[in-house]
Amino acid sequence: MRESAFLKKNTAKWQEFEQLLSEPAINPDRLADLFVRVTDDLSYARTQYPDSRTTVYLNTLAAKIHLSIYRNRKEKKNRFVLFWRDELPALFFAARRQFLYSFLIFLLAALIGAVSAAHDPTFVRLILGDSYVNMTLANIEKGDPMAVYKSDGQVDMFLGITYNNIKVSFFAFAAGIFLSFGTGFVLLNNGIMLGAFQYFFYQKGLLLTSFLTIWIHGTLEISVIIIAGAAGLVMGNSLLFPGTYSRLESFKKGAAQGLKIVVGLVPVFIAAGFLESFVTRLTHWHWAAKLSIIVLSALFIIGYFVIYPFVRHSKAGQAIVSKLKQPDALTKD
Numbered sequence: 001m002r003e004s005a006f007l008k009k010n011t012a013k014w015q016e017f018e019q020l021l022s023e024p025a026i027n028p029d030r031l032a033d034l035f036v037r038v039t040d041d042l043s044y045a046r047t048q049y050p051d052s053r054t055t056v057y058l059n060t061l062a063a064k065i066h067l068s069i070y071r072n073r074k075e076k077k078n079r080f081v082l083f084w085r086d087e088l089p090a091l092f093f094a095a096r097r098q099f100l101y102s103f104l105i106f107l108l109a110a111l112i113g114a115v116s117a118a119h120d121p122t123f124v125r126l127i128l129g130d131s132y133v134n135m136t137l138a139n140i141e142k143g144d145p146m147a148v149y150k151s152d153g154q155v156d157m158f159l160g161i162t163y164n165n166i167k168v169s170f171f172a173f174a175a176g177i178f179l180s181f182g183t184g185f186v187l188l189n190n191g192i193m194l195g196a197f198q199y200f201f202y203q204k205g206l207l208l209t210s211f212l213t214i215w216i217h218g219t220l221e222i223s224v225i226i227i228a229g230a231a232g233l234v235m236g237n238s239l240l241f242p243g244t245y246s247r248l249e250s251f252k253k254g255a256a257q258g259l260k261i262v263v264g265l266v267p268v269f270i271a272a273g274f275l276e277s278f279v280t281r282l283t284h285w286h287w288a289a290k291l292s293i294i295v296l297s298a299l300f301i302i303g304y305f306v307i308y309p310f311v312r313h314s315k316a317g318q319a320i321v322s323k324l325k326q327p328d329a330l331t332k333d
Helices: 003-022 028-048 053-070 079-094 096-119 123-128 130-141 154-177 181-203 207-240 247-264 266-279 287-324
Strands: none
Touching: 003 028, 003 053, 028 053, 053 079, 079 096, 079 247, 079 287, 096 123, 096 181, 096 207, 096 287, 123 130, 123 181, 154 181, 154 207, 154 247, 154 266, 181 207, 207 247, 207 266, 207 287, 247 266, 266 287
């Protein structure tokens, strides 16, 4: 069956299901009947249209029924644990395409910054500013190219950097309201700065030195900017592509999802600020210690923000279908 015919045949049923979920008192028998039919549609859609928005929509409906049934259950785990264990990974999985787009935009921008710096000697000063470039050149002549990270008190530096990281990331998210183009501009701007910055040290023969110093905190810092950019794209795309919702309702959902993603990044902002303020300045550390921090940070980002959401999604999908297809699943508790 063509996807358009599949949609025409079943849209009314799915809308009825959503209407039922919005009612304060839900008939369990009716809910069970609709859920079984929707999960059958989901199974069909996964087989016939695995990468379509229809499949994503039906999967969202299945998640809603799960929440509707179990929202009044007493949870043994506290809300904080559930947010990090279940809710955020689900949001990360749902926004996986936006994460990919955000990463590709940032990567392209970094390449543009590096290539531009290679072909235009004035580009680095244009992007980073004369004062920063002159200060760094002076530090290189003194034999301490990373001295900028030792210039302020540790606590003051930590507070300032953490605040700035949060501000930049929230701005990358909020700019998504301009139909995603605002977020794209923020990602381009930061990516070009990074590319020019790294090429500047490459020209001075200090690429490895800068890498082992800057990426101690940069692995987390750059990652959260990219993820915050993805949150901005989630909000912006909700305006561009409302799907079966009204544009306002779609925007509300997209904004709420994006905001939760950014709020979930706050501990990572703090960790990045701590590393930059207290650890990056330790330029005398052995290269193996620095590389270990970089690798562990990268493994955390890939593990929690990329791999874990897919694992949770797979397990959650199986659990929902197995539990809710049981005849007594809707009347338990």
